[in-house]
Amino acid sequence: MRHVNPSRPAVPEPTLTSDTHAPCRKPGPADAPAIPAQKSAGTPHGLLLLDAADPAEAVELLLSCCHSRRWAERIAAHRPYPTVDALLAAAEEAGYDLTGADLDEALAAESSAPAHPGAPPAARTALRAAHAAYESRFGHAFVISLDGVRPGERLDAVLAGIRSRLGNEPEEERVVAADELRRLARSRLVLAVARGLTFPRTDL
Template sequence: MAGLEVLNSLPARAARAELLTCCASRRWADEVAAGRPYPGLPALRSASAVALAARDWAGIREALAAHPRLGDRPHHERPQGERPRGGDREAAWSRGEQSGADGAAAEVRAALAAGNRAYEERFGHVFLLCATGLGAAEMLAALRARLGNDTGTEQAVVRYELTRIVDLRLAKLLDVIGEANGRNA
């Protein structure tokens, strides 16, 4: 059974749990789970985008809480007490998405860390960037550029970046649960 068929057939609670690995907003997961069955990935992504657009800023901040700082260790590798929602799958996806920072020079990693702190002081939440395919220098340039945004502009950019990340993760989710179902068949 393909991953979308599996997601469509799961009980609501199980579907919600799977969706929360893509985005930590509980209301988003509830709405996307309630919209099943989906005929294809484009419909799932469309429902996801509508549900994200409907979130107030508190709902977006809830989603941001599961994301590690750019260039930082995923939450499950942090000291106890620093782990927001999001499990091993989300942490593994974050590592992969940010892998462009892995081999960065010490000064670039230090600049990312300083930029993250400045961003969090300015905007009150983690810097979010769809980092898939980007190198550390590109991530740093985006961080520095966005530090100049006003709050409203930055919130719009964060929503856009979150939608891009969730789109990628939805496709990954369908692959993972489809493969798991194939092993269990």
């Protein structure tokens, strides 16, 4: 049995949690050193490979998710990531820190949404016209995240989004486009990590 000195206050045993944030209280002299987060047996293979890639390769892989080099370099520089959530949090933070030039670079690499070959000809024509009108007004491709939208409803969601956002002022639309780009980057990262180091470019 361990004897406790009654004159010395008890120190709570350190615990490990999945929270990536440090505890709010300030550490005292009796606290144990921080234990680095460990990857679990269920860590996606893609995350392990991303963490192990050399810096130049990691940047190129990340550029397939968002074509801002500063964004990709920042995420690559903070490896390794203990969990996918930690990677996504870093991507989100880097996305909010994009400068105007970074955003221009990323938007310039985007292309119009897929042509929806299963849609009726009239709908495809309307979609092409809507994309052309958007690009003429704002000078870059229309970007939108379709997470949670059923495949059969995506064409209508894109058309509705373009028509709604055509009424925005240019600076207002840049804010909306930046937000959609962050969502797209997140979706692409999730898919890329799930698939491994191929990091395919996907226009959702």
